[in-house]
Amino acid sequence: MGIAENKGVTFVVFVVSSFWVISLADPQTSIAGFYCNTTTAASGAVLANYFVPAMDNLSSLVNQNGFGTTVVGEGPNAVYALAQCFKDLNLIDCSLCFSEIRSILPKCYPKTGGRIFLEGCFGRYENFSFFNDTMDSEDSKVCNYSKNSSLPGKFMEIVNEVVGNVSTEAIRNRGFAVGSVSNSNFSVYALAQCWESLDNQKCNSCLQAAASSVISCSPAVEGRSLNAGCYLRYSTGMFWNSVPTTSNSSGNNKTLWIIIGSSVGVVLLLSGIGIGIWKAKGCFRKSDSKSLKAVYGAGLSATISQSKLNFRYQELRKATKNFDTSNKLGQGSYGTVYKGVLPDGREFAVKRLFLNTRQWVDQFLNEVELINCLRHKNLVKLLGCSADGPESLLVYEYYFNKSLDQFIFDHSRAKVLDWEKRLDIIQGVAEGLSYLHEESEIRIIHRDIKASNVLLDDKFKPKITDFGLARSFAEGLTHLNTGAVGTIGYMAPEYVVHGHLTEKADVYSFGVLTLEVVTGQSCTSEVVSQAGKCFLARIWSHYKDNTVEKIIDRSFYEDRVKDEILHVVCVGLLCTQATPGYRPTMVKVVELLRSNGDQEDLLPTDPPFLDV
Ligand SMILES: *[C@@H]1O[C@H](CO)[C@@H](O)[C@H](O)[C@H]1NC(C)=O
Ligand SMILES: *[C@@H]1O[C@H](CO)[C@@H](O)[C@H](O)[C@H]1NC(C)=O
Ligand SMILES: *[C@@H]1O[C@H](CO)[C@@H](O)[C@H](O)[C@H]1NC(C)=O
Ligand SMILES: *[C@@H]1O[C@H](CO)[C@@H](O)[C@H](O)[C@H]1NC(C)=O
Ligand SMILES: *[C@@H]1O[C@H](CO)[C@@H](O)[C@H](O)[C@H]1NC(C)=O
Ligand SMILES: *[C@@H]1O[C@H](CO)[C@@H](O)[C@H](O)[C@H]1NC(C)=O
Ligand SMILES: *[C@@H]1O[C@H](CO)[C@@H](O)[C@H](O)[C@H]1NC(C)=O
Ligand SMILES: *[C@@H]1O[C@H](CO)[C@@H](O)[C@H](O)[C@H]1NC(C)=O
Ligand SMILES: *[C@@H]1O[C@H](CO)[C@@H](O)[C@H](O)[C@H]1NC(C)=O
Ligand SMILES: *[C@@H]1O[C@H](CO)[C@@H](O)[C@H](O)[C@H]1NC(C)=O
Ligand SMILES: CC(=O)N[C@H]1CO[C@H](CO)[C@@H](O)[C@@H]1O
Numbered sequence: 174m175g176i177a178e179n180k181g182v183t184f185v186v187f188v189v190s191s192f193w194v195i196s197l198a199d200p201q202t203s204i205a206g207f208y209c210n211t212t213t214a215a216s217g218a219v220l221a222n223y224f225v226p227a228m229d230n231l232s233s234l235v236n237q238n239g240f241g242t243t244v245v246g247e248g249p250n251a252v253y254a255l256a257q258c259f260k261d262l263n264l265i266d267c268s269l270c271f272s273e274i275r276s277i278l279p280k281c282y283p284k285t286g287g288r289i290f291l292e293g294c295f296g297r298y299e300n301f302s303f304f305n306d307t308m309d310s311e312d313s314k315v316c317n318y319s320k321n322s323s324l325p326g327k328f329m330e331i332v333n334e335v336v337g338n339v340s341t342e343a344i345r346n347r348g349f350a351v352g353s354v355s356n357s358n359f360s361v362y363a364l365a366q367c368w369e370s371l372d373n374q375k376c377n378s379c380l381q382a383a384a385s386s387v388i389s390c391s392p393a394v395e396g397r398s399l400n401a402g403c404y405l406r407y408s409t410g411m412f413w414n415s416v417p418t419t420s421n422s423s424g425n426n427k428t429l430w431i432i433i434g435s436s437v438g439v440v441l442l443l444s445g446i447g448i449g450i451w452k453a454k455g456c457f458r459k460s461d462s463k464s465l466k467a468v469y470g471a472g473l474s475a476t477i478s479q480s481k482l483n484f485r486y487q488e489l490r491k492a493t494k495n496f497d498t499s500n501k502l503g504q505g506s507y508g509t510v511y512k513g514v515l516p517d518g519r520e521f522a523v524k525r526l527f528l529n530t531r532q533w534v535d536q537f538l539n540e541v542e543l544i545n546c547l548r549h550k551n552l553v554k555l556l557g558c559s560a561d562g563p564e565s566l567l568v569y570e571y572y573f574n575k576s577l578d579q580f581i582f583d584h585s586r587a588k589v590l591d592w593e594k595r596l597d598i599i600q601g602v603a604e605g606l607s608y609l610h611e612e613s614e615i616r617i618i619h620r621d622i623k624a625s626n627v628l629l630d631d632k633f634k635p636k637i638t639d640f641g642l643a644r645s646f647a648e649g650l651t652h653l654n655t656g657a658v659g660t661i662g663y664m665a666p667e668y669v670v671h672g673h674l675t676e677k678a679d680v681y682s683f684g685v686l687t688l689e690v691v692t693g694q695s696c697t698s699e700v701v702s703q704a705g706k707c708f709l710a711r712i713w714s715h716y717k718d719n720t721v722e723k724i725i726d727r728s729f730y731e732d733r734v735k736d737e738i739l740h741v742v743c744v745g746l747l748c749t750q751a752t753p754g755y756r757p758t759m760v761k762v763v764e765l766l767r768s769n770g771d772q773e774d775l776l777p778t779d780p781p782f783l784d785v
Contacts, residue, residue: 201262201293201414202273205406206399208311210286210299219250220283225564227252227298228275235271236495239264240369242304249285254298259366259404260349261413262293268495270294272487275562290399292412295368304370307379307402315397316390322409324358325392331361332391336407339365340380348376348403351413363407371402379403486562489513489523496525503576503625512571520571521556525564541567544640547613551605553628553638569638573631578624582695587728592738594633595690595729599741600766601635602627606683607759609640610676618674622682623663624689662696662708666751677753680762684748688712691742693726709749713780716746741766743775750779 214220223246231254234241239258246252256274258267274289274296281287286299288311297303322328335354342350348367353360365383367376383398383405390396395408406412492513493500502510502522511523541558548554559566577598580586590598602622609617619626619640628636665681667673685696688709696708715721721742722735730738744765750756755778757765765775 201259201266202270202291204277204289205292205397206288206290206313206315207277208288209281210284212285214283214285214300215249219246220252220285222246223250223252224279224282224298227254228278230254231256231296232268232271232275232495236264236268239267242370244302249300251300252298253300253302253304254296255304255368255370256294256296257366257368258294259364259413261351261364261415263414266293266414269487271296272490272562275564288401290397290404293414295366295404303401304368305375305402307371307375307400308382309401312382312386312398312400314386314390315399316393317395317408318393320394322359322392322394327356328359328361329388329391331356331359332363332396332407333388335361335363336365336384336388336405339363340377340384340405343367343380344373344377353411359409360411361407361409362411362413363405364413365403365405367403375402380405483561484557484559484566484568486559486564486566489559489566489568490562492521493523496523513568522569522571524567524569526567543615546615547609547617547640549605549608549613551601551635551637552608552640553636570636572628572636574629574633576625577627577629577635577690578695580629581624581690581693581726584728587693587726590633591729592731592734596737596741596766598627598629598633598635599687599690600763602637602683602686603759603763603766605635605637605640606679607763609637610679610759616676618676619679619682620674621663622679622686624686624695627686665753667753675753676758677756680748680756680759681753683759683762684745684756685709687741687745687748691726691738691745692724693728694724710780712742713746716742716777740775743777746777747775750777752779755779 227243227245230243230245231241234243235256235258239260239262240256242253242255244251244253256271258270262270270291270293273291274294277289278287278296278298281298286297288297289295331354335352338354339350339352342352343365348369348371349365351362351364353362355361365380367379371379379400379402383400383403386400387396387398387405387407390407395410396406398405490496492515493511496509496511500511500513502512509525511525513521513523515521541555544555545557553572554570556568556570558568574580580590581595606619606622609619617640619637621639622637626637626639628638630636663682663685665678667678685708689696692712694708712721712724715724721739722730725738744762747765748756748762
């Protein structure tokens with residue numbers, strides 16, 4: 174397993190270097206309080222659809238300002254969301270803290286709301302506007318009684334003073350203040366933070382309530398007040414980050430610990446990968462998938478992190494510059510694809526799946542293991558996935574020349590693909606599909622074969638992408654308003670009309686794709702439909718009239734290859750016959766393409782599906 178070992182090594186380098194980047198200070202991500210609303214959403218699927226964009230919106234706001242609110246959708250499943258970094262965090266730590274929120278809040282799904290207090294930031298979502306709320310029934314105080322002051326009376330006085338000071342100071346200081354009060358025996362430190370959506374008056378009333386609540390923690394050495402509109406904490410130990418922008422000795426000790434801490438993490442990870450290599454050797458076993466399911470909730474991420482398929486959300490986020498639009502490669506059927514660059518310069522593609530619900534995650538992980546078992550030169554290689562973050566990500570090999578549609582439908586690029594390359598591509602896709610249908614251990618119907626799902630490598634060899642995913646998504650998608658799985662124009666009639674799905678549906682899509690490659694026209698293009706004739710119908714009539722050469726893309730057509738082209742058109746038409754039984758299997762298609770010319774039993778008799 175040279176590949177697996179290679180990947181392991183690269184990955185470790187990646188982790189080490191990025192830890193150095195993030196270990197400048199402390200993003201304060203331990204949980205101080207976490208609460209999920211008890212109401213279940215009217216529609217979990219709609220909620221999921223709104224939740225991810227809401228978190229995306231928040232993410233960009235928080236990354237800029239350390240605070241943000243957003244509203245996505247409307248009605249009972251709308252997502253109102255707010256995030257606030259405490260102002261002792263610099264923006265990098267803030268963005269890390271928020272990432273943690275993003276990865277924890279979805280655990281409330283499918284409840285209508287949830288809120289989480291970390292030591293450095295706060296996040297909440299609900300299906301109603303709560304941005305002006307200061308107090309509610311879920312306000313709480315958290316006292317740390319593991320140690321009490323030996324001088325309760327004096328201690329309480331000091332706590333009173335420092336808590337009072339930071340709450341008044343915060344009103345004057347845009348909602349944030351830190352402070353400390355000492356006597357000769359001890360010091361008490363405090364921090365107060367209002368959400369920036371509150372005006373001064375509301376901030377004041379929230380902090381007043383928080384202060385009187387937290388003071389009652391005394392003589393505990395530490396106390397926190399977790400309110401709907403603000404946060405207040407005191408402690409006998411200094412706990413906030415030194416004022417942002419000054420990197421100064423007080424922060425250094427913490428930094429040192431984080432680096433040591435992450436070195437330990439790396440060692441663990443290394444051994445985790447080692448286990449992955451020695452134990453798994455590429456393919457998963459049934460028992461593994463069961464245990465994934467069994468442990469989900471408590472220990473899922475631990476199990477996954479031992480798998481060599483695991484990528485950390487944070488690392489992928491960094492490698493794609495926080496999913497920057499400049500790194501966007503395209504919009505696939507199941508999510509947006511971004512280009513990522515490892516520190517060593519290697520490139521990869523990350524698919525950010527749009528549907529990410531708790532129920533679905535374990536199924537997704539099984540699917541990833543399963544897809545990983547499929548190896549074929551004409552299938553996009555899956556490198557791994559990330560399930561530890563707020564969104565599920567799939568990591569693929571990156572192919573330089575993008576997708577087939579960007580060549581065959583673009584006049585300026587169409588010339589790049591001469592007939593030999595096109596024939597190669599058609600053959601490669603046929604072989605990849607034939608492998609999925611017959612040769613792999615598990616039978617996989619792709620369901621969404623189309624030009625944009627065929628990627629080209631630097632030698633223009635085709636790679637099919639998105640295979641296997643439909644198995645995970647089909648179920649979820651029927652509950653979403655995204656329509657049927659598949660793309661109009663490529664979908665076989667029996668699948669569109671009756672939802673009847675067999676391998677022959679892929680054969681049909683392959684036939685359409687083949688005819689597109691030959692004609693340079695898209696089965697879904699407006700020009701074609703304006704011409705008033707369906708793409709297939711037009712080809713069919715040229716075929717009947719023996720004038721097929723008229724519709725062949727001129728950018729590569731040469732007389733010397735006319736017969737080969739006619740043969741391929743014939744195969745394409747065979748594949749698109751309306752009756753599934755008349756279509757050849759992919760294995761047969763591969764054979765026919767190789768046979769090149771002997772057309773005796775190769776006559777399409779059934780017209781294609783003419784009316785989508
Ligand atoms: C929980 O959600 C319900 C319905 O959206 C809402 O009425 C209620 O106020 C929420 N509870 C809290 C504590 O936010
Ligand atoms: C949030 O994102 C949605 C689309 O994802 C957009 O339409 C909306 O304007 C954004 N809202 C804010 C406040 O950024
Ligand atoms: C929030 O969701 C609950 C449960 O579906 C619903 O009863 C309530 O009306 C919703 N709140 C709003 C403001 O739509
Ligand atoms: C919040 O309060 C401010 C004034 O204090 C007001 O202008 C704003 O409309 C309120 N927002 C909501 C969502 O109630
Ligand atoms: C409580 O305080 C002790 C020592 O002061 C500390 O070790 C422990 O982590 C604290 N617990 C929490 C939950 O903050
Ligand atoms: C600290 O005080 C609280 C109540 O005041 C008590 O419940 C707790 O046991 C005390 N903790 C210790 C370690 O003495
Ligand atoms: C805290 O407030 C008291 C009055 O309540 C004031 O005398 C004292 O100077 C303040 N201390 C600090 C450090 O601001
Ligand atoms: C400090 O503690 C000692 C005994 O532990 C006590 O005698 C003294 O009064 C304390 N000082 C203050 C300022 O509280
Ligand atoms: C370090 O921080 C202290 C306060 O914590 C400040 O007085 C000092 O000027 C800072 N030094 C540098 C070099 O920034
Ligand atoms: C940092 O460590 C040094 C010793 O290495 C110690 O003297 C100093 O008090 C520490 N600073 C903080 C803020 O803990
Ligand atoms: C159009 C295009 O991007 N073609 C590129 C495909 O990949 C080869 C090898 O990397 C490049 O030389 C082509 O320019």
